[in-house]
Amino acid sequence: MSFDPKTARGFFPGFSIGPMSEKEGLLMLENAGGTLPPKFVISRMMHQLTHDHVNIGNPSRPSKSAENTLIEARKIMEIILNATPQGRILFGPSCTALIYSMVNVISKQMIKGDEVVLFTATHEANVSPWLHMGETGVKIVEWNLTGDNDYCCITELQKLLTSKTRYVVLPHASNMTGAVSDLSAVIKCVRENSPNARVFVDGVAYAPHKLVDTALLDVDFYVVSTHKMYGPHFACMYAKHTAIDELPRIGLVNLPANSPAHFEYGTLQIEGLAGIIGMKELFNSLEGIPPDSELTRETLKSMFDKITIHELALEKILMTFLNSNPNYMIYSLANSNNRRIPIVCFRHKYVSPKRLSEKINELKIILKSGDFCCTRLLDQMKLKVDDGLVRASFAMYNTVEDAQHLCSILKQIDSVPF
Numbered sequence: 001m002s003f004d005p006k007t008a009r010g011f012f013p014g015f016s017i018g019p020m021s022e023k024e025g026l027l028m029l030e031n032a033g034g035t036l037p038p039k040f041v042i043s044r045m046m047h048q049l050t051h052d053h054v055n056i057g058n059p060s061r062p063s064k065s066a067e068n069t070l071i072e073a074r075k076i077m078e079i080i081l082n083a084t085p086q087g088r089i090l091f092g093p094s095c096t097a098l099i100y101s102m103v104n105v106i107s108k109q110m111i112k113g114d115e116v117v118l119f120t121a122t123h124e125a126n127v128s129p130w131l132h133m134g135e136t137g138v139k140i141v142e143w144n145l146t147g148d149n150d151y152c153c154i155t156e157l158q159k160l161l162t163s164k165t166r167y168v169v170l171p172h173a174s175n176m177t178g179a180v181s182d183l184s185a186v187i188k189c190v191r192e193n194s195p196n197a198r199v200f201v202d203g204v205a206y207a208p209h210k211l212v213d214t215a216l217l218d219v220d221f222y223v224v225s226t227h228k229m230y231g232p233h234f235a236c237m238y239a240k241h242t243a244i245d246e247l248p249r250i251g252l253v254n255l256p257a258n259s260p261a262h263f264e265y266g267t268l269q270i271e272g273l274a275g276i277i278g279m280k281e282l283f284n285s286l287e288g289i290p291p292d293s294e295l296t297r298e299t300l301k302s303m304f305d306k307i308t309i310h311e312l313a314l315e316k317i318l319m320t321f322l323n324s325n326p327n328y329m330i331y332s333l334a335n336s337n338n339r340r341i342p343i344v345c346f347r348h349k350y351v352s353p354k355r356l357s358e359k360i361n362e363l364k365i366i367l368k369s370g371d372f373c374c375t376r377l378l379d380q381m382k383l384k385v386d387d388g389l390v391r392a393s394f395a396m397y398n399t400v401e402d403a404q405h406l407c408s409i410l411k412q413i414d415s416v417p418f
Contacts, residue, residue, distance in 0.1 A: 003306035005399045011038040011282055012397055019366075027402055029367045032175055032343050032393035034227045035208065040291060041231055041278030048274035055267065066270045073273035076280045077236045079295050080229075081222065082213045087240040090263050091273070095204055095225050095235040096125040101265055102221065102237065103129040108248045110166060112137035117160045117197075119143045119152055119170040119181075121377040126202040126223075130169055143170070145380040151333045152181035154189055165194035172206035172222075176372045176391065178315070178343035179333040180206065187218055198243050204228060208395070209311060209341040211297075211304040214238045230282055230396075232275030239263075286396075307396045311342040314394045317403040318344050327414050331381060331389055342394040348414065353390045356413065360390070363409050367392050 092098030281291035
């Protein structure tokens with residue numbers, strides 16, 4: 001059975017009473033920056049703030065309920081990322097904060113002369129923290145785009161790995177171009193050439209569109225943002241036990257050795273954790289399963305298989321239009337086997353990206369232009385960082401009509417002189 005985005009929209013209040021309703025008529029194509037929340041997430045967060053807004057650790061009913069929310073949210077993310085039994089889940093306020101805090105811990109373990117192979121043509125959240133580590137004497141080995149713009153090129157990686165490599169850092173997919181790295185091949189290459197190295201992956205752009213399997217990948221660290229997966233503004237990190245157990249504990253004193261608080265600094269937002277339970281209810285509902293049922297990998301696989309086909313069909317409509325119009329240029333960094341997620345970046349020959357996105361938004365389509373925190377990628381693509389690109393990104397609730405409407409608007413803009 002194919003995926004029906006119009007049925008999915010019934011789970012998202014934004015399409016009935018919000019900015020995407022018929023009354024306001026906006027079209028959401030900035031999903032890579034954050035997806036709309038479904039009714040389940042909103043309801044769960046409101047309930048927690050109304051009924052269980054008490055800190056964890058006291059014997060009251062609301063406190064115990066909040067603690068159960070944390071336990072369930074952790075279990076749900078374990079299922080979504082296939083984290084157990086080989087690893088665990090950590091939470092944080094954002095991926096940037098979570099990566100910075102984990103890199104800070106990792107830096108305590110590193111010694112002068114150790115090497116980090118860092119893919120730089122990606123979101124700055126998984127670049128800057130590692131570059132700061134270089135200030136401690138750790139050697140940062142930059143892994144850049146190759147001349148043919150192959151994304152996370154394995155041949156290039158092989159040249160950079162040595163016996164001193166301790167970490168290899170890369171994205172699973174580009175939040176700007178939609179290109180997907182061959183992560184399985186990268187990890188295999190690392191295990192064969194630098195067996196003592198750990199692999200640290202930014203999965204933020206990939207996880208909303210395809211099923212993640214950390215066990216199958218054999219990855220050491222994997223980070224996602226739940227607000228780009230139809231959930232709350234929250235971050236989640238998978239950590240393999242063997243990778244995290246070797247790290248020093250630098251959290252608050254007197255914590256048990258196995259406490260997540262060594263890596264989860266401060267009080268977690270319980271309302272955000274409640275929202276993660278709402279994500280489970282959305283995923284079950286999309287498959288016709290009672291919302292409060294146990295989430296399974298089988299349910300997730302069925303859902304993502306359908307969503308992938310649906311979203312890439314929308315992307316194809318846009319890509320076909322852009323490729324047929326000589327005034328538009330696509331920047332996709334497509335790999336040789338054309339692995340992609342539904343994110344398309346482009347620009348117009350005669351209209352600046354900023355002005356183009358302003359015009360599109362004036363015509364009630366929400367998207368944006370800029371560098372998308374990927375200035376190094378723009379630089380390596382030989383593009384002016386100040387100009388950036390225009391980005392359109394699709395989600396499960398977008399329709400064929402949405403993609404066609406964007407194409408119609410782009411055609412209209414192209415026909416009018418600026």
